[in-house]
Amino acid sequence: MTVTADVMKDAQGSQDAPGTRGTRPIKGARPRGIALHLTLMLGVLVSLFPFYWTVVMSTHTSTEIFQFPPKLLPGSHFDDNLRHLFDSIDFFGSMLNSLIVACSVTFLVLFFDSLAAFVFAKFQFPGRRALFVMMMAIFMVPAQLSAIPQFVIMARIGWIGSLTALVVPAAANAFGIFWMRQYMKSAIHDELMDASRLDGCGFMRQYWHVALPVVRPGLAFLGIFTFMGQWNDYAWPLIALVNPDHVTLQVALSQLNGVHGTTDYGMVMTGALLALIPLLIVFAIGARQMIADLAKGAIR
Amino acid sequence: MATAPTAPVIETPGPAVTGAGAIRPKPRSILGYWRLYLAISPFYLLFLCFGLIPVGFSLYLSFHRWDGLGHMEYAGLSQYRYLLGDAQFWHSISNTLIIWAIATLPMLFIALVAAVMLNSAVRFKSVYRFAYFLPNVTSVVAIAIIFGSIFSTNFGLVNAVLQGLGLDQIAWLNTPWGIKVAIASLMTWQWTGYNAIIFLAGLQTIPGELYEAARVDGAGPVQTFFRVTVPLMRPVILFTLVVSTVTGLQSFSEPQVLLQTTSNTSTFAGGPDNAGQTMVLYFFQQTFDNNDFGYGAAIAWGIFLIVGIFSIINWRLVQRREK
Numbered sequence: 001m002t003v004t005a006d007v008m009k010d011a012q013g014s015q016d017a018p019g020t021r022g023t024r025p026i027k028g029a030r031p032r033g034i035a036l037h038l039t040l041m042l043g044v045l046v047s048l049f050p051f052y053w054t055v056v057m058s059t060h061t062s063t064e065i066f067q068f069p070p071k072l073l074p075g076s077h078f079d080d081n082l083r084h085l086f087d088s089i090d091f092f093g094s095m096l097n098s099l100i101v102a103c104s105v106t107f108l109v110l111f112f113d114s115l116a117a118f119v120f121a122k123f124q125f126p127g128r129r130a131l132f133v134m135m136m137a138i139f140m141v142p143a144q145l146s147a148i149p150q151f152v153i154m155a156r157i158g159w160i161g162s163l164t165a166l167v168v169p170a171a172a173n174a175f176g177i178f179w180m181r182q183y184m185k186s187a188i189h190d191e192l193m194d195a196s197r198l199d200g201c202g203f204m205r206q207y208w209h210v211a212l213p214v215v216r217p218g219l220a221f222l223g224i225f226t227f228m229g230q231w232n233d234y235a236w237p238l239i240a241l242v243n244p245d246h247v248t249l250q251v252a253l254s255q256l257n258g259v260h261g262t263t264d265y266g267m268v269m270t271g272a273l274l275a276l277i278p279l280l281i282v283f284a285i286g287a288r289q290m291i292a293d294l295a296k297g298a299i300r
Numbered sequence: 301m302a303t304a305p306t307a308p309v310i311e312t313p314g315p316a317v318t319g320a321g322a323i324r325p326k327p328r329s330i331l332g333y334w335r336l337y338l339a340i341s342p343f344y345l346l347f348l349c350f351g352l353i354p355v356g357f358s359l360y361l362s363f364h365r366w367d368g369l370g371h372m373e374y375a376g377l378s379q380y381r382y383l384l385g386d387a388q389f390w391h392s393i394s395n396t397l398i399i400w401a402i403a404t405l406p407m408l409f410i411a412l413v414a415a416v417m418l419n420s421a422v423r424f425k426s427v428y429r430f431a432y433f434l435p436n437v438t439s440v441v442a443i444a445i446i447f448g449s450i451f452s453t454n455f456g457l458v459n460a461v462l463q464g465l466g467l468d469q470i471a472w473l474n475t476p477w478g479i480k481v482a483i484a485s486l487m488t489w490q491w492t493g494y495n496a497i498i499f500l501a502g503l504q505t506i507p508g509e510l511y512e513a514a515r516v517d518g519a520g521p522v523q524t525f526f527r528v529t530v531p532l533m534r535p536v537i538l539f540t541l542v543v544s545t546v547t548g549l550q551s552f553s554e555p556q557v558l559l560q561t562t563s564n565t566s567t568f569a570g571g572p573d574n575a576g577q578t579m580v581l582y583f584f585q586q587t588f589d590n591n592d593f594g595y596g597a598a599i600a601w602g603i604f605l606i607v608g609i610f611s612i613i614n615w616r617l618v619q620r621r622e623k
Binding site for chain 1: 333335336337339340342343344346347349350351353354355357358361368414417418420421423424426427428429430431432433434435437438439440441442443444445446447448449450452454455457460463464489493494497498546550552553556557560561567580583584587588593596597599600601603604607
């Protein structure tokens with residue numbers, strides 16, 4: 001079958017039926033293919049340019065940055081900017097804080113969400129439907145509504161200023177439970193559940209030995225997604241971490257921009273660059289799976 | 301263990317089966333399910349402490365005057381009455397809507413076109429997807445700093461290009477429209493790829509026969525796009541529209557980081573004349589800069605209402621045309 005709607009021509013033609021390629025008039029197909037790739041490349045350029053620009057700026061002194069025409073190639077002052085950066089903020093301290101928060105939240109979310117998802121996906125119990133609907137409704141509540149009381153409550157119990165204020169409220173979430181439940185419903189077969197039950201597996205052993213091994217790819221997605229979300233989180237840490245010397249990387253970066261932004265841009269951009277690197281590594285590892293899963297979730 | 305957990309659910313579609321407790325051999329008391337309840341309890345406990353109680357408390361708070369420390373004073377509806385007449389609040393609503401519109405509409409359109417093109421490009425598809433998705437995973441703070449430098453008045457790249465072309469420079473982060481364009485282009489840059497990936501997944505579910513039929517009927521690429529692709533993609537477009545609305549109307553980090561230094565009064569002021577102050581920024585300013593917790597709570601409910609209304613409008617718009 002040759003599917004040959006104009007836009008789809010090149011793709012489907014070679015994908016579905018390479019043999020029929022010759023029967024189709026080739027005239028006009030090639031230039032369009034090239035134009036297509038050129039346009040798509042333009043998009044890639046726009047997507048990647050700010051990263052390149054960051055590299056360029058982080059390797060110049062601020063005097064060089066203020067010159068016209070602007071520098072478009074990397075310079076040689078990265079080490080100076082790096083030194084200024086480490087003098088200005090406790091970069092590694094705040095990065096460690098970010099790592100602690102992101103890792104603990106990810107670990108807790110993976111455990112609590114998958115456990116709850118397993119229950120919702122594979123068991124019947126009184127109130128199941130009501131509890132699930134309630135969870136989905138919670139999904140819709142915007143963060144500002146709970147921000148003030150959350151702040152007040154945490155101030156009362158002395159969590160404001162500590163990383164606990166970031167970790168505990170984020171330890172389980174509706175999105176993760178919903179997403180893992182969808183995944184588990186199809187991934188864990190009922191026969192498997194029955195067999196394990198007949199073998200005398202209790203609930204926790206079923207969860208640990210039957211469910212978890214099957215849904216490992218789903219956990220990988222949820223893990224990466226949660227880690228990135230926590231790593232990038234800004235609004236709540238900005239409010240909750242009241243001690244300016246004990247903050248996460250994003251807040252430190254924002255302080256850098258706020259205090260030194262107008263004077264030493266090379267240094268600020270170096271900070272932005274360094275803050276991006278861990279994220280880019282995580283993304284490079286999980287990108288393929290993550291993109292596929294995210295898309296699947298959206299069109300489900 | 302003697303009390304083994306319940307039998308697995310026999311998954312059958314439809315709500316009718318929910319009442320099918322009869323499938324189970326013997327009904328048990330609610331206590332028999334304690335393991336299951338325990339397993340789902342962390343989320344509900346957290347929700348109770350950091351969701352339900354706070355939301356209830358913020359409703360209570362919105363009827364009071366409170367600076368967070370002293371005595372809480374009952375104020376009735378006066379906070380809400382003040383909110384309705386608060387010019388800065390309305391200003392922040394219009395800022396938010398303008399930024400949302402000039403970011404979201406081009407974003408979704410470009411994303412859809414990019415997805416159609418990606419769908420037809422066989423080679424390097426995963427490279428393109430990777431590159432397009434990259435902006436979405438990077439931190440807003442870092443990106444806002446980077447865009448701040450691109451739109452900087454003195455040394456920004458945009459102004460350098462304008463100067464190179466012999467045009468007048470624009471003080472982007474100092475003029476009402478410049479601020480909005482800068483914020484919107486940041487959002488467009490960060491979210492277009494994400495939406496394109498989602499559109500691409502949707503496109504791959506459209507059967508090729510439909511495109512063939514359109515071609516046989518003599519439809520060109522543009523016609524095919526608007527007559528075949530867009531109608532069939534309606535559910536996916538709805539999804540992206542709702543997500544963009546809910547996140548776009550609550551934007552905070554982008555304008556906050558971009559504009560925190562351009563105003564002397566508050567880091568939440570959103571630039572000169574509050575031209576980039578979104579609703580959530582105004583909420584932060586009133587709450588955490590002015591310590592007006594009661595009024596802050598009223599603003600939060602106002603934002604909730606507006607986001608809700610716009611989500612419903614989106615929903616209706618796309619649903620109605622589906623018939």
